[in-house]
Amino acid sequence: MNLPKAELHLHIEGTLEPELAFALAARNGIELPYADTEELRRAYLFDDLQSFLDLYYGLMAVLHTEADFEELADAYLARAAAQGVRHAEIFFDPQAHTARGVDIGTVIEGLGRALDRSEERHGVSTRLIMCFLRDESAESALAALDAAKPYLHRITGVGLDSAEVGHPPVKFREVYEAAAALGLRRVAHAGEEGPPAYITEALDILGVERIDHGLRCMEDPELVSRLVRERIPLTLCPLSNVRLRAVDILEEHPLGRMMAAGLMCTVNSDDPAYFGGYVGDTFHAVHEALGLGPEQLRELARNSFEASFLEDDEERRARYLAEVAAYEFE
Ligand SMILES: Nc1ncnc2[nH]cnc12
Ligand SMILES: [Zn+2]
Structure with a gap:
């Protein structure tokens, strides 16, 4: 659907299509444990977040050089542009790469090369958000933040992702304090598989401005009231919720509610x-599945720009919002 929109919850490593994975594996002399792209695709049957993460981190082994990261990001931006994305705030997982011996500079400069050309090539403005892996230690996250210091001109904010349950936001209190002191914006995954209390912690202890997912807030009416009152944006991912079995079928997704x-x-x-x-x-x-009509889709698109980190470019935000208002549904 070509309605102008911003994408605010997108892991760049999660845009690695099987074809590109095999091409990069061949280029970098890596043998994948799958015969071909079909066999790899057949492995995409997940039981939960962890079963997905195991495959996701494994396939990243093909990403090595700046050119690899550039190609990955450029391919995403081309696809996103073709689906109406005008602005993308892109997550990346530096610790997943440094743990394999890939320097954080290689990751950021490679992604940065694609992002620098994005407006000209794809008409998509971008921001970069570095995520900490919550199933790693706070010390490891602090080391990642420290390693990112030479590249802060490329980084708008920090996020928190990976296996949620058992890794509450409070574990990263000092990391988020340090990020805030560096002038970075803050978001965190919360309430995907973890309890509603993690959403409250992310807001109150980490000082986040948006909640990534936040699906499970619906179990706590007081939390819902607060999120409404404070107008906290939720970056929901309905197809992800179905594939990772947070909801059984899309028709039962609570988005409409x-x-x-x-x-x-x-x-x-x-x-x-x-x-x-x-x-x-x-x-x-x-x-199709939830029966959301044109005005609800327009609201989602408007929210995406209002929740985006475009404060340093309000003129652009206003332009995007005008495009949403003027969009004519077929
Ligand atoms: N849906 C998700 N939840 C947590 N961590 C992730 N990393 C990539 N996708 C993720
Ligand atoms: Zn995510």
């Missing part, structure tokens, strides 16, 4: 190479 409750929802693709669709596909899917 969340919007009706007054929550500031956005829809995003999370890891589109693994979950069956990019963000335009996701808009189309929620239209």
Whole structure:
């Protein structure tokens, strides 16, 4: 769906399509444990977040050089642009690469090369958000933040991802304090598989401005009231929730109820190479499965720009919002 939109929850490593994975494996002399792209795709049957993460971190082994990261990001931006994305705030997982011996500078400069050309090539403005792996230690996250210091001009904010349950936001209190002191914006995954209390902690202890997922807030009516009152954006990922079995089928996704409750929802693709669709596909899917009509889709698109980190470019935000208002549905 070509409705102009911002994508606010997108792991660049989750855009690694099987074809590119095999091409990079061949280029870098790496043998993948799959015969071909078909066999790899057949492995995309996940039971939960962890079963996905195991494959996701494994396949990253093909990413080595700046050129690899550049190609990955450029391929995503081309696909996103074709689905109406005008602005993308892109997550990356530096610790998943440094743990394999790939320097953080290689990752950031490689992604940066694609992002620098994105407006000219794809008409997509971008921001970069570095995520800490919550199943690693706070010390490891602090080391990642320290290693990113020479590249802060390229980084807008920090996030928190990976296996959620058992790794509450409070574990990263000092890391987020340090990030805030560096002038970085703050977001965190919370309430994907973890309890509603993690959402409250992310807001109160980490000082986040948006909640990534936040699906499980619906179990706590007081939390819902607070999120509505404070207009905290939620970056929902409905196709991801189905593939990782947070909801059984898309028709049962609470997105419609969340919007009706007054929550500031956005829809995003999370890891589109693994979950069956990019963000335009996701808009189309929620239209079909949940019966969201044009004005609800327009609200989601408007929210995506309002929740985006475009404070340093309000003129651009206003332009994007005008495009949303003027969009004519077929
Ligand atoms: N949906 C997700 N939840 C947590 N960590 C992730 N890393 C990549 N995708 C993720
Ligand atoms: Zn995510």
